[in-house]
Amino acid sequence: MSALASDAFPSANRAARYARCLKVSKKVEWQIDRDLIRARSLDFSRKFLPDGLSLVERLDFLAADDARLLSQIQGRTYAYIFGLVERFISAKMLDQTRGHILGDQNALEGLVRFSSEELKHQELFRRLEQMIGDNMPAGYAMVADPNDVARAVLGKSAWAVLALTCHIELFVQSHYEQSIEPREELCPLFKDVFRFHWRDECQHVMLDELEWTAEHARLSEAERDQGVDDLIALVGAVDGILQG
Numbered sequence: 001m002s003a004l005a006s007d008a009f010p011s012a013n014r015a016a017r018y019a020r021c022l023k024v025s026k027k028v029e030w031q032i033d034r035d036l037i038r039a040r041s042l043d044f045s046r047k048f049l050p051d052g053l054s055l056v057e058r059l060d061f062l063a064a065d066d067a068r069l070l071s072q073i074q075g076r077t078y079a080y081i082f083g084l085v086e087r088f089i090s091a092k093m094l095d096q097t098r099g100h101i102l103g104d105q106n107a108l109e110g111l112v113r114f115s116s117e118e119l120k121h122q123e124l125f126r127r128l129e130q131m132i133g134d135n136m137p138a139g140y141a142m143v144a145d146p147n148d149v150a151r152a153v154l155g156k157s158a159w160a161v162l163a164l165t166c167h168i169e170l171f172v173q174s175h176y177e178q179s180i181e182p183r184e185e186l187c188p189l190f191k192d193v194f195r196f197h198w199r200d201e202c203q204h205v206m207l208d209e210l211e212w213t214a215e216h217a218r219l220s221e222a223e224r225d226q227g228v229d230d231l232i233a234l235v236g237a238v239d240g241i242l243q244g
Contacts, residue, residue: 017210018107024203025113032124036196037189042131046187048075052179073140075190076132080142082197083125085168088150090118092161096211107210114207117200122146128193152237159215159227160234166208172201 030036042048047068051057054074056067094115100108133140153161176198180191216224 014210014214015104015106017206018104018110021203021206021210022106022110022113025110025117025200028199028203030196030199032120032127036124036192037127040189042135042189043187044072044135047071047185048132048187048190049078050179050183050186053078053175072132072136076129076136076140079125079128079132079193082172083122083129084144084146084149086118086122086125087146088153088161089165089168090115090122091150091154092165093118093207099214110207111211114204117204121197121200124193124197128190149238153234156230156234157223157227159212159219159224160230162208162212162215163227163231164234166205166212169201169205169208173198173205 033039045068047054049071051071054071056062056070056074059067059070062070093111097108097111097115100111153164176194180186180194181198183191216227219227
């Protein structure tokens, strides 16, 4: 934990980073219908999730059509899981604004926009779920409730929730950059959903880091150790909910 042993950013540097995040948020702002969907439909003749994430290539007994359908089912689940985590992230970032209400107004506005963008992402993934569900066979079951996941997460220490959020934002970027963005064979609209999502997450993770390091600096060693224990418990709890 030495990398977070103290608040890594001096006050002036923190203010500049919050201001930069706010500027980027305004620059990349987008709307679901105007900028992303643009009256398009999902192309069910293509895969949704790349083989590197779906691992469908391991099932070499599947015919091409079956492999494509499995990719689409897994893509539906992938989007559904994103919608689940957006619920607690939005709530946590809104809660973090309380520490800035009478302080750095760029930090306050940046976190308010962060929460608002996560609400937009929830709407986006609900829309995507509806678009996929309308064109796939019946029988798909969503086993976890977003509010149950949020309650399980938000009941832990702030350190643990901020740590989990930061790591989620990091792997979101990694998944898109390494596995989704390079794949030309994927459904263009499905791919664009994660491209626009990635644009927001690139500046969200910087805010995550700022809030997490500030929380870390405020805690005692014992409280930090408890935060690590909470994070480990959180990962197990969320996994249990998703397993149903």
